[in-house]
Amino acid sequence: MTAARRTLTQMLASAEMARAFTLTVLLAVFSSFAIVRMSGMATLSTIIVVLCVIGLAILFVRREELSLLRIAPTSLVAFLLWTLASTFWSTEAGDTLRGWAALFGFAFLAVTVGHIRDTLQTVRALGDTLRVLLGISLGLEIFSGILIDTPIRVLGIQGNLAIGGPVQGIFGSRNMLGFIAVIALVTFVIERRSQSVSNTVAIPSIALAGMLALFSASPTVIVLALAVGIATAALAVVRHARPERRSALQWTMGAAVVAALTISFVLRHRIIAWLDAGSDFSTRADLWNALLDQWARRPVHGWGWFGPWQTDEFPFNAINYFTRDQHRTALNAYFDTLLQVGAVGFALIVLVGGIALVRSWLVASVRRSVVYAWTPLLLVTLGVESMFESFTLSGAGWFLLVLCALRAGQSRSWRENIDAAHTGTIPTLPPGVTS
Structure with a gap:
């Protein structure tokens, strides 16, 4: 050499x-x-x-520290293969290949980060990143909405800070800013609780994320905050329970979640009215009805993977025609997956998130360090947000889903037993290489 x-x-x-x-x-x-x-x-x-x-x-x-079996979750690999296979029945194979390349690229970056950084290091890096980007967003909103009172159209900033919002920051929409702000809140709180940053950094960071979540005026922020708050409280109860009682407690909480989801569905109209999101939900309901009509024509395999919609391609142009709008997504990650890659793809993406949530929740409930709570809380945020937006299927949302799925699989997976049976140890770095 x-x-x-x-x-x-x-x-x-x-x-x-x-x-x-x-x-x-x-x-x-x-x-x-x-x-x-x-x-x-x-x-x-x-x-x-x-x-x-x-x-x-x-x-x-770093190949000596890696195991081929543990490079990525099986459900994730299956989903990527199915979306790639959709090229064969897509209405536009070229656009599907481009959409899949973006899906694979962000997933590969997430897998790489997941293998070279541990959970605490990932939390710290994400915290540093979001502090910078949220700070830039606030600065530009102040400049646009207060100092010059003029929109910054190239970034989609409308300059509404002086009237209380909604604001978008550098993320394109108020809902995306609200989603990023909630992710940041979870990350900043975990940083503070794990004492990985000082209070002089953590407290202003939490205040910044909370303020931008408020000024985003996104109706989904309230739902996200409520869901994350409930999940945090439930995880805290499990972590402090006696080991012999945890299993029964977990099953009880699982039943409570199912009951809560059922009640929420029954009372959905009252909840929507309380959130003052009636017109917003009406738009979504019309969109989903039109989407399901198109999905019914290809229920198993869908119309091919595109990611964000190509509005001039079928069936997206037909859906927009019937809704008299120009939607770029289904405003729901589950419906979007169902339309594009059918029931098979839907089942696979649910497996990716569901298995990761169960694994990470079980790990966080028994590990002493609070940093292990970051993964399940982020997965709860992604799962709830997916009911209102398709952020989880592209860009930052997809990156976080893959990263969390990989992180959960590293801590609790059948692959560990196979690796242990063959090597007796978890793969480590080669001599002379630091982590």
Whole structure:
């Protein structure tokens, strides 16, 4: 091995490279809307491709610490293969391949980050990233809405801060800002509880995320905050319960969740009225009815994977025609999956999130460190948000889902038993390589 090759290998395998790569990935993923609006889709695509190449090089030099069985959850691999297979029956194979490439690219970046950073390191990197991006969002909203009182159209900022919102920040819509703010709140609170940052950093960060969640005026923020609050309380009860009582407690909570979902469905009209989201829900109801009509024509395999809709392609143009609107998604990740990759794809994506939630919840309920609560709480946020938006199927939402699924599988998986049977130990870094 030449000196230059040895130096490159050591750099790629270093802890400093892992941290720099993770921060760069997170900044690119969560800034994707702003990058596209400022420089175009070609710029974002180039950034993602370059990061994937670097990530592949990092995984290659760290290959001794990896196990092929544990590289990614089986349900995730199955979903990616099914979406790729949808090219064969898609209405537009080229667009499906492009949509799948984006899906795979963000998933690969999430898998890479999941293998080179542990949970606490991931939480810290995400916290640092969101502090910067939310700070930039607030600064631009102040500049647009108060200082110059003029919209910044290139970023979709309407300049409504002075009248109390809604605001969008650099994320494109009030609902996306609200979603990111809730993710940030969970991350900042975990940082503070795990004492990985000082109170002088944690408290202003929590206040920033809370303020932007409020000014986003997104009706989904209330539902997300309520769901995360209930999940946090339930997890705290389980963590403090005596070990012999945890199993019965978990089953009781599971039954309570099913009952709560049933009651919520029965009382959905009152809940919508309470949230003052009637017209918003009416739009969604019309959209979903039109979507289900098209899904019924291909219920098993769907119309092919596109991700965000190609509005000039069938069946999306037909749905928009009947709703007299220009929707770019189904405003519901579950319905979007059902339409694009059918009942099979729907079952697979539910398995990805459901298995990850169960695994991470069980791990968080027995591990002492509060940092293990980050994964199940994020999965709850993603699952609830998916009822109102399709964020989980692309960009930052999809990245977080894959990262959480990988993290859950690393801690509690049948692969651990297979690895242990063959090696006797969990794979570690090669000599001379730090984490």
